[in-house]
Structure formats: structure tokens, C-alpha cells
Amino acid sequence: TKKNDSSSYGGAPATGAATSASAGGGAKAKVAFVPKLQGIPYFEAMNAGGKKAAEEMGTIEWLYQGPTQADAAAQADIVRSFIQQKVDAIIVAPNDPDSMAPLLKQAKDAGISVATSDTDAPNSVREVFVNQATAQGIGEGLTDSLLEAMGDKGTYAIVSCGQTAENLNAWIKVQRDYTAKKYPQAKIVDVVYAGEDQAKATQMATDLMNAHPDLTGLVGECTSSAPGVAQAVKDAGKIGKVFTVGLGTPQSMKPYLTDGSSSASILWDVENLGYLTAWTGAQLAEGKTLAAKNKVNDKLPDVAFDSATKMLLLGPALEITKDNVDQFNY
Amino acid sequence: MSTSTQAPTPAGPDPAPRPAAAERGDSIGARALRAVLTQRITLLAVLIVVVVLSYVALDAGGYLTAPYDPDYLSASLINAVPLAMLALAELLVILSGRGGIDLSVGAIVALSGMVFGFMYGQWGWPLWLAVVATAGFGALCGALNGFLVAYIGFPALIATLATFYAFKSLAIVVNQQSPISTPPIQELYSLTRSVEIPVIGGQIPDVPLGIFTFLLPTVLIVWLLLARTTYGRRLYAVGTNDVASLWAGQPVRATRFGAYALAGLISGLVAVVTVAQFASARPDAGVSGNGMALPAITIAVLGGVAITGGIGRVAGVVLATLLIVWLNAGILLAFVGNEGSQYQLLALGVVLVAAALLNGFAGRRYGVAD
Amino acid sequence: MTSTVTSSRPGAGPDAPARLAMTGISKRFGAVRAIRQADLVVRPGTVHALVGENGAGKSTMIKILAGVETPDTGDIEVDGSPASIRGTSDALALGIATVYQEPQLFGELTVSENIFIGREVRRGARVDWAAQHAQVVDVLDLLGLPPRVATATVADLPIATQQQVSIAKALVGNARILILDEPSAILTDAEIDVLFTVVRRLVASGVSVIYISHRLDELFRIADEVTVMRDGATIGTYPIGDLTVRRVAELMVGGILTQEKAVRAPTQDTPALELSGLGRVGAFHDVDVAVRPGEVVGLYGLVGSGVSEIAACVYGIDRATSGTITLAGRQVRPKNPGHAKRLGIALLPANRKQEGMFSFQSIAFNISAGHLDRLSKAGFWVDRAAERTVARDLIKRLAVKTPSEKQAIGAMSGGNAQKVVLARQLVSRPEVLVLAEPTQGVDIGAKEEIHKIIAELAAEGTAVLVVTSDLPEALRVADRLVVVRGGTTTVEFGPDATQVDVLAAAAGHDDPSDASDPEQDS
Amino acid sequence: MTTTAPPTSPRPTRRARVLPPPIAGQELVLVAVIALMWVVLALTTPAFASAGSIQPLLVATAPIALAGIGMTIVIITGGIDVSVGGMMMVCAVVTAKALVAFELALPLALGLSVAVGGLLGLVNGLLIAYGRVHAIIITFGTMNVFLFVGLQIFASRTVNGIPSTLQFFGRGVAGRTLGVPHAFVLTLLIAAIAWWYLRHTAGGRHFYAIGGDAQAARLAGIDVRGRILAAYVVTGLLVGLASCFLIAQGTSSLDQSVGNGKELAVIAAVVIGGTSIMGGRGSVLGTVLGALLVQTVTSGVTQLGWPSQLSDLFVGIFIIVAVGADLLRERARRRRLRAKGAAA
Numbered sequence A: 001t002k003k004n005d006s007s008s009y010g011g012a013p014a015t016g017a018a019t020s021a022s023a024g025g026g027a028k029a030k031v032a033f034v035p036k037l038q039g040i041p042y043f044e045a046m047n048a049g050g051k052k053a054a055e056e057m058g059t060i061e062w063l064y065q066g067p068t069q070a071d072a073a074a075q076a077d078i079v080r081s082f083i084q085q086k087v088d089a090i091i092v093a094p095n096d097p098d099s100m101a102p103l104l105k106q107a108k109d110a111g112i113s114v115a116t117s118d119t120d121a122p123n124s125v126r127e128v129f130v131n132q133a134t135a136q137g138i139g140e141g142l143t144d145s146l147l148e149a150m151g152d153k154g155t156y157a158i159v160s161c162g163q164t165a166e167n168l169n170a171w172i173k174v175q176r177d178y179t180a181k182k183y184p185q186a187k188i189v190d191v192v193y194a195g196e197d198q199a200k201a202t203q204m205a206t207d208l209m210n211a212h213p214d215l216t217g218l219v220g221e222c223t224s225s226a227p228g229v230a231q232a233v234k235d236a237g238k239i240g241k242v243f244t245v246g247l248g249t250p251q252s253m254k255p256y257l258t259d260g261s262s263s264a265s266i267l268w269d270v271e272n273l274g275y276l277t278a279w280t281g282a283q284l285a286e287g288k289t290l291a292a293k294n295k296v297n298d299k300l301p302d303v304a305f306d307s308a309t310k311m312l313l314l315g316p317a318l319e320i321t322k323d324n325v326d327q328f329n330y
Numbered sequence B: 001m002s003t004s005t006q007a008p009t010p011a012g013p014d015p016a017p018r019p020a021a022a023e024r025g026d027s028i029g030a031r032a033l034r035a036v037l038t039q040r041i042t043l044l045a046v047l048i049v050v051v052v053l054s055y056v057a058l059d060a061g062g063y064l065t066a067p068y069d070p071d072y073l074s075a076s077l078i079n080a081v082p083l084a085m086l087a088l089a090e091l092l093v094i095l096s097g098r099g100g101i102d103l104s105v106g107a108i109v110a111l112s113g114m115v116f117g118f119m120y121g122q123w124g125w126p127l128w129l130a131v132v133a134t135a136g137f138g139a140l141c142g143a144l145n146g147f148l149v150a151y152i153g154f155p156a157l158i159a160t161l162a163t164f165y166a167f168k169s170l171a172i173v174v175n176q177q178s179p180i181s182t183p184p185i186q187e188l189y190s191l192t193r194s195v196e197i198p199v200i201g202g203q204i205p206d207v208p209l210g211i212f213t214f215l216l217p218t219v220l221i222v223w224l225l226l227a228r229t230t231y232g233r234r235l236y237a238v239g240t241n242d243v244a245s246l247w248a249g250q251p252v253r254a255t256r257f258g259a260y261a262l263a264g265l266i267s268g269l270v271a272v273v274t275v276a277q278f279a280s281a282r283p284d285a286g287v288s289g290n291g292m293a294l295p296a297i298t299i300a301v302l303g304g305v306a307i308t309g310g311i312g313r314v315a316g317v318v319l320a321t322l323l324i325v326w327l328n329a330g331i332l333l334a335f336v337g338n339e340g341s342q343y344q345l346l347a348l349g350v351v352l353v354a355a356a357l358l359n360g361f362a363g364r365r366y367g368v369a370d
Numbered sequence C: 001m002t003s004t005v006t007s008s009r010p011g012a013g014p015d016a017p018a019r020l021a022m023t024g025i026s027k028r029f030g031a032v033r034a035i036r037q038a039d040l041v042v043r044p045g046t047v048h049a050l051v052g053e054n055g056a057g058k059s060t061m062i063k064i065l066a067g068v069e070t071p072d073t074g075d076i077e078v079d080g081s082p083a084s085i086r087g088t089s090d091a092l093a094l095g096i097a098t099v100y101q102e103p104q105l106f107g108e109l110t111v112s113e114n115i116f117i118g119r120e121v122r123r124g125a126r127v128d129w130a131a132q133h134a135q136v137v138d139v140l141d142l143l144g145l146p147p148r149v150a151t152a153t154v155a156d157l158p159i160a161t162q163q164q165v166s167i168a169k170a171l172v173g174n175a176r177i178l179i180l181d182e183p184s185a186i187l188t189d190a191e192i193d194v195l196f197t198v199v200r201r202l203v204a205s206g207v208s209v210i211y212i213s214h215r216l217d218e219l220f221r222i223a224d225e226v227t228v229m230r231d232g233a234t235i236g237t238y239p240i241g242d243l244t245v246r247r248v249a250e251l252m253v254g255g256i257l258t259q260e261k262a263v264r265a266p267t268q269d270t271p272a273l274e275l276s277g278l279g280r281v282g283a284f285h286d287v288d289v290a291v292r293p294g295e296v297v298g299l300y301g302l303v304g305s306g307v308s309e310i311a312a313c314v315y316g317i318d319r320a321t322s323g324t325i326t327l328a329g330r331q332v333r334p335k336n337p338g339h340a341k342r343l344g345i346a347l348l349p350a351n352r353k354q355e356g357m358f359s360f361q362s363i364a365f366n367i368s369a370g371h372l373d374r375l376s377k378a379g380f381w382v383d384r385a386a387e388r389t390v391a392r393d394l395i396k397r398l399a400v401k402t403p404s405e406k407q408a409i410g411a412m413s414g415g416n417a418q419k420v421v422l423a424r425q426l427v428s429r430p431e432v433l434v435l436a437e438p439t440q441g442v443d444i445g446a447k448e449e450i451h452k453i454i455a456e457l458a459a460e461g462t463a464v465l466v467v468t469s470d471l472p473e474a475l476r477v478a479d480r481l482v483v484v485r486g487g488t489t490t491v492e493f494g495p496d497a498t499q500v501d502v503l504a505a506a507a508g509h510d511d512p513s514d515a516s517d518p519e520q521d522s
Numbered sequence D: 001m002t003t004t005a006p007p008t009s010p011r012p013t014r015r016a017r018v019l020p021p022p023i024a025g026q027e028l029v030l031v032a033v034i035a036l037m038w039v040v041l042a043l044t045t046p047a048f049a050s051a052g053s054i055q056p057l058l059v060a061t062a063p064i065a066l067a068g069i070g071m072t073i074v075i076i077t078g079g080i081d082v083s084v085g086g087m088m089m090v091c092a093v094v095t096a097k098a099l100v101a102f103e104l105a106l107p108l109a110l111g112l113s114v115a116v117g118g119l120l121g122l123v124n125g126l127l128i129a130y131g132r133v134h135a136i137i138i139t140f141g142t143m144n145v146f147l148f149v150g151l152q153i154f155a156s157r158t159v160n161g162i163p164s165t166l167q168f169f170g171r172g173v174a175g176r177t178l179g180v181p182h183a184f185v186l187t188l189l190i191a192a193i194a195w196w197y198l199r200h201t202a203g204g205r206h207f208y209a210i211g212g213d214a215q216a217a218r219l220a221g222i223d224v225r226g227r228i229l230a231a232y233v234v235t236g237l238l239v240g241l242a243s244c245f246l247i248a249q250g251t252s253s254l255d256q257s258v259g260n261g262k263e264l265a266v267i268a269a270v271v272i273g274g275t276s277i278m279g280g281r282g283s284v285l286g287t288v289l290g291a292l293l294v295q296t297v298t299s300g301v302t303q304l305g306w307p308s309q310l311s312d313l314f315v316g317i318f319i320i321v322a323v324g325a326d327l328l329r330e331r332a333r334r335r336r337l338r339a340k341g342a343a344a
């Protein structure tokens, strides 16, 4: 029997994996991406982008495997199995950044390059964080879009999802601060948590409208509550009276953007994010260093890398409205 | 590990009078078949061998994405720690009879994990004190269940469904839904790393430390408790027939109460394991997704614990955990992409139903009560 | 070897075809040959008793007839034509109605519903409650129960009334063969009288009744013919006139019974157990009994008289509300069975299956349960060697038939299981031993052995209180017999009491002490 | 054997009450508690008592109540079904996909969902009735299998652009007639039928008998297996219908979180409604009220502006209180019986 070379303390860090991919020529480097959750359009679109990158670049094999529940433990299992598979790079969108940190260390010790994408694990050994947009950009984008619809004033509420989701909570914090600063006549009256349940998000949005009859805005903080709040407004017959924005994927938001129950969806090009993630994995696997500005492909000619925070930024957040929604097929 | 010498449970070597003729006349093969079909522990042991060998064969044939080797098996044991411990907690409460079950173990893990987070991560208590206090807090949560079930007379399913909701809600509210992951908590991860076993460690893979620090002590203590102590006897007696237990002068309520409190205590320990494993005290640990309770009950049942009480063994629970953990670990290597996690669900469901049906069928066929 | 019989009863001439003929019936359960080549012929309009030791196969025989079990071999003819009984509904369709040994009632349903369950009177899609109700009221009336019982929820009724409901259930509908499997076990004598009246009325109208009972004296009041079973085979069928209780018992066990009674004297004068003025609201009052060491006292009362409640009180299951319990001169108040045990009281529960046995646990487990403090180190660590020794000793002493102390008690016969439960009471020699219905449902052989053990215990100086509703047993084992009637102790009899005297004292001459007052529902 | 009523029952004068009262203690208590909560919420929140609040509340109650009716029957027979969440997922995804692909009409969509639910219920029922393994074990197993099937059908995608066909059961205007939500009315109608069936037909009473004592029920000639099978199939059918309600209440897309955790929500509604988990006793009206109570708590907490996570704590407390009250009543009943026995 051989010793575990994946253990965190033992086994000399094998530097071989990265070099062999570049030197060996024939064998493709294995880049694995572990999303928070499988089967939701957001991560499946990232997967599509990653696959596309693998095809176009031709130097990597793209692996994608996610848990069926947004659960840190289930995600850890998958990371562990990728470590066992001795892939060349593991990129994770952690459900719980703190939980993921030690595992990433374990992977790195086993000679695997590690990175995060979509959600960061700042206290980890990750070499790069592929960021879709800054928390600032997202939070402000949501607030601006909503307040534009609301006429810069009024009260609004937020329907969030998982109570413990780091990035959602970070965005909410930005929204609170930014609203207080930039829109003194506007106010956030409540933040509620509906989990990943669309029907529950819809019902909670309905309850919020009843609890605050003067409510004129609702934010759906994630891809399941964004259409949920819009549906609630539509059901209550309050289109034009209560405005909603959210972080919804284009196809699920399309009906609501069209009928006006949702003013805008703040997102980014998720496929491009997937592409960038795969590209980053390839760079790491080949042992290349990232420049301050990177040309990834024609669509991403100028991706900024901040070497201080080791953050690769996709670009500014994107406002999806009824006019541009059809550009996205996910 | 083998716990096959457990005395009071006839669930294993079956003592029912059997026709001597049939016994003698049977070939060794027929007897082995009978043992596999009627005894859950034998069945599980055989299944584990079959599963591991099939994966090894698949591996040799190049059908797996990575080697299914002792290293991987050993590394995946880290999952066995919380799962087996909670399944042992379920063993205790299910044994206590009258529809004993504990749906709240996952919520206790979440809530006492937060308590541990406060004590160790924020208030700076020494580790040993925080661990003891967390276990104590878990026991207190379990004691609430035990009080409702044993002294007030609530059906266990209902009492623990209620406390599941309550503990879950409190865990989220207690720290405004944020996890606690201060540096002391993060450093705890080292408790779950893999270590080399002394003496023979050079020859075999390293094993996750949690196995030694938490799982094996729990297994050993629960086994001794059930098989060797008067409390264990009383628990089997109460679970088998609580009226008779009362008439025999045993403290029925206290015994049943104890089972729930102990289950809570084990859940408190699992909370520490979970916090260490994830380097953060998460308010939704143990309740996110499908939660920890349902898998724990499933493992217990797969391990041969009779839902009616009074029958069940530590060995069965441990073997069932190994089977599921190693089966799942292999599935992740056998299926690429999202399919892997999905087939884990299928495997768990099919193994559970098939084992239960097989035992039921064989029990009737061979005239042994399941 | 079945002897043919002719009856002299009118209306059931020898030429009439048999109502029921079961021939060559065999049935195995795994390796247990429950029935072997048994024959049973029941003629129309007769009461046919089926007797045999425990496990002789009586219940299995009637379960085959009722469609609960299917025989391996054999034929069944009803009224001369072959019948195929594949399920309970086939049996019902043939007019075979059964009162099972264990009550088969549904606690949350009303009496009416219980009686018609599985064969409801329908009107369209729904149940015709009114029509059912009317029939039920008639049948209850026949059994001397008021109409309001029909709408009562069964769980709200006393156990004896529940048993009568089981009987009512069999009486509704046009049964041609009525099977009663130990119906009298928990009925009071007055209720048994009502039952017998009903049975006679049914028989007169041409119904055949198969009657199973361990109370052999009853046969002589009701049966026309008796079929004796032994080891799954039918030994023979005899007209009742050819038999005596003794003869039946001999046929059952296949040998001659000896019956002698030892004469004992108490070893001390201070009672080991004394109840004085003991009472519990709603159950009994002013109970006075004293049992001295080395003495066996019988506490005899009809079911419902309060005997069983007295035992429960002495053992701390219930609390007395008045009076005192004194143990060897010291007044005590047992709080629970554990406490009572520490005080030196041991009790054999009346209901073996529910209150005594840990079915799928071993004999050793069953014996040591309740004595773990003694059979352990520091009250915590089970001393398995001591446990084994004690179990083996008791198995030998009580002549329990088993290959090993590891055998599960659930797979043992009733008599052996009873001995194991009794063995539990003897682990530490108790000062006071209360035996509630020590031989209920136990066959004559085992009964004898248990009686012998009781005598031995008394000889060793234990004070034994036998609480029973089995009069012959009470007379047989007790040195003194205290009769309970209407919730209180009444007369006391010495060793030479006769059955008639005691029964008269227990049942009372003028007031029928049972609960079934014929009060009209208003 | 059907016994015909004999002509000699001349007692037509007074129709004696031959059944227990139609509404038992637990239902009355629940009605009182819900009424009290509604009054308090109406007084303390701006718009709880408005149509815009009550209508969605009733709609949101419907799926849990509906699945709860099936679960009530299952629990009455002494069983349990923890696979309803998995069943909901399968029914919902099949129906949603069919709606998108074939633009099904409403009756067809309903029929499809109900048929799929019935099929899954049949699987449970067959395994439980013929496997002779405790229902909780079987349904723990099938839960996982159903989740697998559901995820496979989802094929890692959400179902987008679901047509508004099912809005007939939604929260919106299309889901109401004269202000009354269709989903809730249909639920009440089905509850009423189930109530009548359980109370007045032989088949219904047999469920109770089986839960009371399955062995005795078999001896009484009741088709125990058939009835148990029926209970799970009915649960499947109702879960199928409830899945349509869920689709209608969600958005125009459906993701794989649908049904997650619903089994516990449904069981909570049933036990709050006073059905005994031991079997043999229970009422579908109680279940509907239980579901309404839980939804009132959830909506109430949100409308009061309290942390939304607190609603679970209240649900837990309500379960304890509701079942505790039932236990006390049961104890009082036994004490009464003893006292009566003493008097006699």
C-alpha cells in the first residue's frame, strides 16, 4: 500500500503535476470546477462556458461536478474526490469559504493548483479568485436599478435565500450602506430568507407587501428569489406600483422583464465567467503567471488581475433588461 | 471492528429453536446463504466486500476516474465520523422503543455547534472545557426530547420534529445567521487531519484523526454501554417491552430519558467534529440540505436496528456506515459530472429498501423473526 | 383411533349429516408440527368442546377453520359438501363465526363498528349506521348489555365488556358454526352464565358451537361432545356423559394425575405482609389480609371484584388512597415496583405476554431483568458469569425445558415462558411473593409443577399471596383463602373449604356483583 | 358477507346518534387558536386582514394541506410517508416539462401530475403492503430514489418559461373567482370528500381499523394490503395535485429545490391537526387546520417584521402545545373512565 499523498502534512508537495502537463505535450491538464450546487442555470451556464473554453483552447480537460444540495459537507466530498483524481487544478465556488480553506490547503499540498470562482475563500491558500464583479459593483448595481425604477425614494425590502450565504450577505451589506448614503429618501424595511424555495420566496414577498402597504420596491437577492419577488408583484396586481430587481438568470427573468414586474436583473455574463474560470485553471496548471491585463479571447480582451488581492475580475456587473435579455440562452 | 460478542441481543446469532435435522442436513453453502440472508451484520459485511471488490475491479479495468485504493478509502472515512456517531445516537433512541426516533439530532448539531463557536471561538474558553460544555449542552437538548417523550408521553417522532424546528430556528437566530470562524476555530481543522497509525502506520494509509479522537471512543463506549452495563440491559428491556420492564421494577422513564439525553450528548460531540471539520461553526450545519438526521436514521435502520425497539447492535451501525461511505466514495469516481451525486441518492435508497426487504423475506422464509 | 360417538340429544339425531367434518388435517410451522392428521366432526345443534394442553393445536385447528391459516393437508366439509376455505371471508361466507383467543377489537372504533367491521351493512356507498345499530342493540340485549354500549368507543369499556363485545360480534349475522376460543378466561361467573344461556339458545336453533376452554368444569355445564387433542393430533371424541373432569385431564396429558395437598404451618406469627383497611378510590376498599412467613394465602375474587387492583397496589403500580401495608411489622408505602422490590416484595404479573416477557431476549436476560443491581459490579457493570449461573440454577430448579439459557423466551411455549418469568421472582429469595394468576393459560402439567414450586417456596419460609380468579387453583394451593367481593375482603376459609362454599361467598347470594346492570338507556 | 338489515327493527322513532361527534376537541381548539391569531394579527399589522393577504395565505396553505390529507390517511393506517418531498419533485418536474414542451391544457396537466403521483404512490404502496417492512424504512429508501429520478429528469437544468396554464391555482387574479382562491376551494372540497369517505364508508372505517390493529383487521376479513396500498396511492395522487399547486405558486421557472423538506412540513400539519402518529385515530379537517395554522405563523412572523427564521421556533412550540393538549385530553378521558368504572 502506498501512503496517502493527499494528506495535509505528509508527502512532499508534488510539483510534478503542473510541469508534466506542459512538458508532456500530449496529455491535457485536468481542470476541475466544483460549483455550490448543481442543476441551477447559473452554474450550468458556467459549466457551458468552461466547456467552450476547453474546446477552444484544446489544452485542458474540463471537469465539473457539484452537490445536489448547497451543502458544505457534500461539496467537500467532491473536492476530496478530485484530489484523489490528481487533477491539475481545482476551482471551487465554496458554499462555506471557511470550511473550504483547509481542503484547498490539502489540495495544494498534493501538488494541485487551487482557485476560487464566483465566491471567494479569502482566508485560504487559493492562488486566484475569479471574481464576476465586486460586491460593491453588484450591491450598487442592484440599488441603482431599483431606485431608478422607484424614483429615487420609497421603502423596499429584500428577499434573500440561504441565511448563511456569505456573498449574498456581503451584497446586502453594500446595499444597506449604499442606500443610506446615496438615497436618503429610501429605506430598507426588512430582509427575509426564503432558502432556495421559489414558492416560499413568492409568499414572503407577498407578506412583505402586506406588512408594508407603502412598499414600492423588492429585491430578489439570488436566482430563485429574483423571479419569486417579480411573480409576487404580478400576482398581487401591483405591476407599476411595486418595482423589483434581482439577481436572476436571464431566461428565468425573461417573462417578468417583459411584463414589467421586474425592472432589471443584475448579473454578468455567466458563460464568460465559466470561460474565464477554465482559462484561469489552464494558466495555473501550466504554471503561467497572470499579467495585470490578460487577453483571454475576443470577448474578454482585457481582464484585469490585481496581484495584491490575487483577484481576476470579469468586469463590471451587467444590467439585464427586456431589451438585452434575448442575448443570453440560459 | 467486531462487536460480535454482544450478549443480550438475539438479533445476531439467532437463538430460536431450530430443527436439529435441518441444521445438520444443510451443506456449508446453504448455511452460509442462510446467515447472509437472515443476519444483517453478515449481510452488511458481505456487501462491503462486494462493493469494495467491484470498485477495485472497475478500477483495474480503467473505468474509474481515479484509483479506488486504500488511501482513498481511508480519506473518505472522514465522512464516517459524524454519520456513524449520529447513527449510534439513533441506535440508542430507536432501541428505547415506543416508536423511538430522533429527528432533531441535526438541529442539535447546529445549535450546539454555535454554542461551541461562542465558547471556544469567541469567549476563549480552553478547548477541553468548551468540548465538555458543548457535549453537556447537547445532552441538555436531548434531555428536553427525553423529558417530552419519557415523562410527558409524547410520541418521539412528534417531540423531536418539534424540537428540530425549534433548535434549528434558534441556531440561526442566535448569531444573526452568521457562522463563527475566528482563528481558534479555524485551527481546529488540524484535529481532523489524517495521521499515521503508530507501529503499523508505515504499511497502511493514514487515517483521519477524527476516527480516533471521536468515532472509536464513541463506538467503544456505546458498545460497552449496551452490551456490558446494567443501563444497556435496561435499555434493551425497556425497548422490548416497557410494561414488563416496569413490572420487573426497572426505572422505565429514566432509562428512556437517558437514551435521548445520550443521543443529545453524542450530537454535541458531533457538533465539535463538524465545527472542526469545516473550520467554522455554521448555524445550518446539520440541517442544511436533507440535514443529518435522515441519513443517520437511514444508516441505523440499514444497520439492522428494528424501528419497533429492542433490537439493534453497534456492529451493524458501524458496518452500515462503512458500506455507505465507501459506496458513495466510489460512485464519485465512477460517474463524472452531476450524475455522481445523483447516483449516490439512488444507491442509498436501493440498498436500504433491498436490505430491508431481503431480511424481511428471509426472516419469513427461514422462520426467524426479523 | 378416533372413537365414534352417538349422542342422545334431541334434534341432533345420529343420522343427521355432520355440520362440519375436518379430516386428515395437518399443518406445520417451519419445523413445528402444529397439527398432525387431526379429525374433527361437529354435528348440527351441538356444543362441541375442544380441549388439550397448551400448544396441543386447538387454536391452530380453529384458525384453519376460520381461514386464518391454510392447512397443509386435509379436507373440510360443511353440511356434507366440500368447502374450500382460503381466507377469513370464505369462512364468514360459509357461516363460520369466530371469537378468537386474543380479543380482536379496535379501540378507537365504536362497538357497533367493531361488530360489523369487514361486513358492514351498506346503503349505497355509505355504511347504514342505523341498520347496524338496530342489530347491535338486539345482540347486546341478548348478552344483557344496555343499548348505550353500542355507541361507546371500545377503548372506553372495561376489559370484560370488551370480551362480551367480541362474542356479540360473532353472534351478529347468521352463523351456522360458532367458534369460541377460551371465551370465559376473563369473564365473571355471571357473565359466563349469560354466555351459556346464549349458547344454549343458539344451539336450540340449530347452530353448532365449537367451544375451547381450559376450565374443564365448564364443559360439563355446556358441552355435548368433547374432542381431546394432544401433540397436534385428535385423541378422540367422547360424549360428555362418558367423562369426568379427571378423565378429561387424564386424556389430555395421557397419564394419571395425582393430587395431594401438603399441610403446612406458618414458621412465624408476625405477618410478613399485612394489609389493613387498604383502599384505593374507585377500585377497592377496606381490604384486610395477613400473610405469615411460610404460608400460602389465596386471595380469590371474580374478575372485576378488585383482586387484581389489590395486587397492583401492593407492588407500587398504583397507590393506595387509604389503609396501610405492613411488612414484617414495618409500615411501608411502595412508590413503584422498583421500590416494592427493594422492600422485599416480588410479584409475578398476571399477564405474562404483556407484563412479564421480553419476547425476543434470552432466558438469561429475562431472569436477570430487575435484578441487575445484584448481578452486577458496582450496580453498573453486568456480572455475566453470575448472571449465567443464576439463570442455569433456576432453569434446573424450575425444570424449564430449554437447550440453553441463551434461547429467546419468545420462541418458548407458554408454560415454559411462565416458569422463566416466575424464575425472575426467585433470583433473590423474596420475603413476600405475590403471584397474580400464576397459571393462567398454562397447561395442566406445567400447572402442577408451578404449584409444587409454590409449596417449596412456602416451605422455605416465603410468605406467598396467590391472587387468582381460578377457584380450583386457589383451593388447591392456599392454606387460607380470603374472598374478595365488591371491592373488599369478606369471608376467610381454612384448608378444608369446598368449591361450593367459596363460590357462594364470592358471587354473593342475593346481589349479582357484576357491572352489567340491566338499566335501560333513556 | 353482507348482512342484510332484518325487518324486525322497529325503532324508527328517535335516530340515536350512532357515531362519535363529527368534530372533535382538537379541531375546535385549532379553530379557536387560528381565530385568535388572526384577530391579533389583524390588530397588530397593517394589512393582515385584507383580501390581498388572506387570499395568498389560503393559496399557500393548499399544497401542504392537500398532501396532508393523504398523509393523514397513511398515518391513520399506522404508516408514514417521508417520501412526499421526493414525489413532489418528480411530479412537478414532469408536469413542468410537459407544459413547456406540449403546451398542455389544464386538465391534461393536472391529469399527468396526478397520474405520476399515483404511480409513485403505487411503488410505495406495493413495497409497504407486500414487503412487510415498516413504512418509515421503505419511504426513507424511496425518498432517495425519487430524488434521484427527479434530478435525472431535471438533467441539471431549470425548467424555464412554464406557461401560465396552472395559474388557475396560483396567487394571481387568474387563481380566484369572486375573490375565492381556486386552490383552497379545491383543497376544501377534497378534504370534505375525504372526511365523508373516512367517516361514512366501510373502506374509510377500515383505514382506522388497520391502524388500530392490523392483524385483527385481517382476521375481520378486511383487505388490509389493498387498503394500505390504497392509502399510499391516494397520497401519491394528492401529492401530484399538490405539485401542480406548487408550480402555480412558484414562478415561470422550476428548479430542483422544489419539494425540498416538504415531508416534514406535511407531517407537522398532520400532527398539529390531532392525528395520532400511532395510527387508528385522526381527521383530515384537523390536518387542513394544522396546515393553515403553520402558514398563518409563517406569514404572521413576516408581516410582524420579526426575523423570518423565528417562524420555525413557533411551529415547534405549536406542535408541542397541540399534541400536548391532545395528550392531556386523552389522560382526562382515561381518568374519567376509571372514575366511571368506580361508580358502576
Ligand SMILES: Nc1ncnc2c1ncn2[C@@H]1O[C@H](COP(=O)(O)OP(=O)(O)OP(=O)(O)O)[C@@H](O)[C@H]1O
Residues within 6 Å of the ligand: C029, C030, C032, C033, C034, C035, C052, C053, C054, C055, C056, C057, C058, C059, C060, C061, C101, C414, C441
Ligand atoms: N404462527 C405460528 N408459527 C409457528 N408455530 C405456531 C404458530 N401458531 C401456532 N404454532 C405452534 O403450533 C402449535 C399449536 O398451537 P395452538 O396455538 O394451536 O395451540 P393451542 O392448543 O391453541 O394452545 P393454547 O391452549 O395455549 O391456546 C404450537 O406448538 C404452536 O407453537
Ligand SMILES: Nc1ncnc2c1ncn2[C@@H]1O[C@H](COP(=O)(O)OP(=O)(O)OP(=O)(O)O)[C@@H](O)[C@H]1O
Residues within 6 Å of the ligand: B017, B367, C030, C032, C054, C055, C056, C410, C411, C412, C413, C414, C415, C441, C442
Ligand atoms: N414463532 C415460532 N417459531 C418457532 N417455534 C415456535 C414459535 N412459536 C412457538 N413455537 C414453539 O412451539 C411450542 C409451543 O409453543 P406455544 O406458543 O404453542 O405454547 P402455548 O403453551 O400454546 O402458549 P400460550 O398458552 O401462550 O398460547 C414451543 O416449543 C415453541 O418453541
Ligand SMILES: [Mg+2]
Residues within 6 Å of the ligand: C054, C055, C059
Ligand atoms: Mg397457543
Ligand SMILES: [Mg+2]
Residues within 6 Å of the ligand: C058, C059, C060, C101, C181
Ligand atoms: Mg389457543
